[in-house]
Each structure stands twice: as C-alpha cells, then as structure tokens.
Amino acid sequence: MAEELPVGCARPTGGPVGEPVEEIAKEATKLKKEEGQMIHVGEKAPDFVAPGYQKGKFISVKLSDYLGKWVLLCFYPGDFTFV
Amino acid sequence: MSIDSMFVHKMWDDHELAKMVDGGVPFPMLSDAGGKVGKLFGVFNEGAGVENRGRFIIDPDGVIQGYEVLTPPVGRNVQETLRQVQAFQLVRKTKGAEATPSGWRPGKLTLKPGPDLVGNVWKEWKTSMAFD
Numbered sequence: 001m002a003e004e005l006p007v008g009c010a011r012p013t014g015g016p017v018g019e020p021v022e023e024i025a026k027e028a029t030k031l032k033k034e035e036g037q038m039i040h041v042g043e044k045a046p047d048f049v050a051p052g053y054q055k056g057k058f059i060s061v062k063l064s065d066y067l068g069k070w071v072l073l074c075f076y077p078g079d080f081t082f083v
Numbered sequence: 084m085s086i087d088s089m090f091v092h093k094m095w096d097d098h099e100l101a102k103m104v105d106g107g108v109p110f111p112m113l114s115d116a117g118g119k120v121g122k123l124f125g126v127f128n129e130g131a132g133v134e135n136r137g138r139f140i141i142d143p144d145g146v147i148q149g150y151e152v153l154t155p156p157v158g159r160n161v162q163e164t165l166r167q168v169q170a171f172q173l174v175r176k177t178k179g180a181e182a183t184p185s186g187w188r189p190g191k192l193t194l195k196p197g198p199d200l201v202g203n204v205w206k207e208w209k210t211s212m213a214f215d
Contacts, residue, residue, distance in 0.1 A: 012089070012114075013114070016119065038125050039125050039147065041148060041149055046124065050114060051113070054110065069143055072140060072164065073139040074137070075138070077131070079094075083158065083159065
C-alpha cells in the first residue's frame with residue numbers, strides 16, 4: 001500500500017495528484033476566502049501523495065491506494081504537540 | 084499529517100510517542116511541507132503557517148463522509164471520531180436501510196427511515212437517548 005522511499009539528504013515533498021498543481025496553487029491564492037468551501041461531505045476527497053514515516057521506514061503514501069478501506073485523515077499543527 | 088518532515092516524525096516517534104504507545108505509532112505519519120495538501124483540504128492556517136486540527140472520515144469509495152476542523156489549542160475527542168466511523172460503517176453495511184439517531188453508539192437503537200417513521204420518531208426515540 002505504502003511504497004518505501006530511498007533515504008537521501010533531500011527532503012521529499014508530496015502534493016495533489018491528478019490535476020495540474022499550478023492551477024490549484026493559483027486558484028488557492030485567488031480564492032483564499034473560499035478555500036474552506038472546496039471540501040464538501042458526500043463528495044470525493046482530493047487525491048494526493050505525501051512522504052511519511054511508519055514503523056522504522058520512510059514511505060510514500062497515495063490516498064487513492066486506500067480505496068476499498070476506511071481512511072481517517074488527521075492534520076495537526078506540529079510534532080511534539082498533542083493531537 | 085503535519086508540515087514537519089518525515090525525519091522529524093521519526094524523531095518524535097522514537098523519542099516521545101514510543102513512550103506512550105508500545106512500539107510507536109502504527110499508522111503512517113505523513114509530511115506536508117509547505118501545506119500543499121492542507122490547502123487542498125482547507126485546513127492550512129496561513130497566519131501561523133501550520134495545519135489546523137482537521138479530521139476527515141473517508142469511506143471505501145474515497146468519499147468524505149464527515150469532517151471536523153479545530154484551531155490548534157483544542158484537542159480532539161478520539162472516542163467521538165470512532166463513534167462516527169462505526170455509525171457510517173453501519174449505515175453503509177445496511178445500504179442506508181438503518182440510520183443512527185443522535186446519541187447512537189454501537190448496540191443502541193437505530194431507525195429505519197421510511198413513510199412509517201414520519202411523525203413517529205417520538206415513539207421509538209426518547210430525548211434521554213441523546214445522552215449517555
């Protein structure tokens with residue numbers, strides 16, 4: 001499900017999947033006030049890939065790889081804070 | 084998911100979380116440098132440059148069934164999140180034949196939406212059932 005990442009000195013980043021990234025970035029700054037309205041219950045979650053860490057391994061996770069399973073996606077302000 | 088790098092996630096897991104959870108965190112800790120994914124989900128806090136406490140329940144079809152977003156100082160109720168997941172799973176299993184009224188948790192009464200229920204919820208569901 002999660003693909004293991006080779007460890008290097010560069011810091012990997014992820015981002016949206018399936019749509020032109022620049023378009024979204026532009027849209028996001030342009031419609032800053034409407035950002036919260038981009039997400040609706042009952043609609044598909046936007047797909048993304050993100051690097052991560054799980055049980056001793058650096059991995060890359062794509063949300064759509066989890067189709068067929070329930071997913072709980074949690075955002076939090078930062079490591080070493082509570083959740 | 085936070086804006087921290089996967090390296091910082093490892094440090095946090097190794098040095099603190101492993102002391103709270105045996106073997107460390109079992110699920111993926113994701114990195115969102117720059118908040119690109121957070122912006123996509125509308126939870127990136129532009130002022131502070133961090134993610135707000137957003138929580139999304141996504142079903143097996145990839146559809147968002149529920150979400151909650153809190154500003155950083157207040158933590159979440161994990162029990163309530165589990166309750167919501169259990170409720171959405173039950174609704175999905177019954178293909179919508181059963182619905183979970185206010186205060187539902189596993190084992191408590193569900194409602195069967197339909198013409199017979201209209202105007203008759205009061206016979207089956209009491210306000211005390213909204214509370215534990």
